[in-house]
Amino acid sequence: MAKHWTKDEVSYLEEHWGTKSIRAIAAHLDRKVNSVQQKAVRMELGDARFNYPGITLCQLAKALDKTYTALKPWIEKYGMPVRTKIFCKTRRVRVIDFEDFWKWAEQHKELVNFAKLEPNILGAEPEWAKVKRRADLMRSQKTWQAVDWTPEEDQRLVQVLQTRGMTYPEVAKLFDRSEASVKRKLHDLGVKVRPARLDNHVKYTQDDVNKLLRMAQEGYSYETIGQALGKSALGVRGKLERMGFDFKRRKLREVVK
Structure with a gap:
């Protein structure tokens, strides 16, 4: 004859289902594993893995x-x-x-x-x-990273660079690509001409630095940060590198003394 389940046993099973192994629950209640499993099914406790925190x-x-x-x-x-x-x-x-x-x-x-x-x-x-x-x-929302450049875009990129004063952000926006993607494509094409860089002599204010770090820590792309600060994405990354930013952990590296 099957052993009757007491209220305390039912409460214990319900409380520990998923947090303890079925074998451990069975041992505590002095019951067989199959008995505990069958009771859990009747109580509709579901898969133990989904009750684990x-x-x-x-x-x-x-x-x-x-x-x-x-x-x-x-x-x-x-x-x-x-x-x-x-x-x-x-x-x-x-x-x-x-x-x-x-x-x-x-x-x-x-x-x-x-x-x-x-x-x-x-x-x-x-x-x-x-x-x-x-x-x-x-x-x-930026799909350009996974899209190959077409021969027509390659030709157009070379033509665009004949226009003096075009900056990396402007060229990237024109082709709906990242600045890094434009830089890689120019390297692959063997093109010597490069877009004009934004004025790197304009120093970051403390507010700029604070905003840069906050947005970088929050995970925004270099393009988005650059637009917010009026800087190029390449410049933003370079600034973070010089500051010792840990790109994996999204925070400044600790200085070892």
Whole structure:
């Protein structure tokens, strides 16, 4: 005869479903694993993995529109804090707590494209993530990075450079490309003539520097920052490099004394 479930046992199962392994729950309740699984089904508790206050690596990859393999460098090179958890008898699954993910992601903003991440799918989002999503959405609207130059555009680019005074931002805007894309194309074509650079002798004010750092930390593209400051995207990147900006962590590098 099946052992009757008490109210305390039901409450324990409901409270710990997804946070402890089914085997651990069964051991605590002195029940068989199959009995716990069947009770969870009758209680409609759902998949234990979806009741865990975090997400499996496979689920995270799907949420970010990436492959499981693509996330491995995040773990091995950038220290994303995943751990192994047993949900059933012996099946081990790699997971990450929502809180741990947000702490890590704040230090590695450049790795995550929030434009592809559904809002609040990984729990309540911090304010900085909402700002980063707006920046990433602005980036995603620019499709020029994935579009090859046509022979007609190559010819037109060479012709445009005959007009003296055309700056990198003006040429980039004319072709709806990034300044870096224009620079690479000129190199590939072997063209010696270069667009005029904006006046680099105009110093950044402290307000400019503050705005530059804020927008860079929030994840805005160099083109967007340049437009806000009246600078070229190449100049913006150069300024950040000279300031010791960490482009992966989106913050100034700490000075080692």
